[in-house]
Amino acid sequence: MAMVVEGLGKKIEKLTTKLEVAKATKDIPYPNGVIRAGTVAGQHYEWTAWVDGAPLMVYHFYWTMGDDIEPRWDNGDSCYRVVIEGDPPLEVRLMGGVEADGRRPFLGLPWTALVGVTAIPQVCDARPGVITHLDLGVVRPSGLVRRPGLSG
Incomplete structure (x- = not known):
């Protein structure tokens, strides 16, 4: 959040947080066991960056173990999902494609890793210290184009 706010030429004055939990309404099986009814089966985190005395950016993260x-x-x-309330307003959604079996998996972890891995050459060439995408500029991934049907 700080990187985006600083990229807009501002500084975060304060950061507020909220946490809400959801409980399982029935037992929820998952590959490593069972989430028992009545125990935590979901979390909603909210972070708000305040600038010039007002909320400028709000980040929501939802984690759930099912619909129950x-x-x-x-x-x-x-x-x-990114929503920008401005003139004009903008909404962008990034989600996995539909698999052959009809599932639409969430690929957040591979996508997160992809960004870090493709930035390795630029990070190695950067000055020492903490850097962000604002310092690196456009990261140019290479080696990602493959002929259809080939893996690896």
């Missing part, structure tokens, strides 16, 4: 939770947040399909 209370409260049930209406956050739609698993995706990254």
Whole structure:
């Protein structure tokens, strides 16, 4: 959030946080066990960056172990969603494509890793210290184009 706010030429004055949890309304099986009814099966985190005395940016993160939770947040399909309330307004959704079996997996972890891995050459060439995308400029991934049907 700081990188985006600083990229807009501002500084965060304060950062506020909220946490809301959801409980399982029934047992929820998952590959490593069972989330028991009545225990935590979801989390909603909210961070708000305040600039010039008002909220400028709000980040929401939802994590759930299924649909059988209370409260049930209406956050739609698993995706990254960016909403900009401005003139003109803008909304962008990044979500996995539909697989052959009809599933639409959330690929947040591979996408996150992809950004870091493709930035390695620019990070190695950068000055020492903490750097951000603002310092690196446009990261140019290479070696990602493959002929259809080939893997690796």
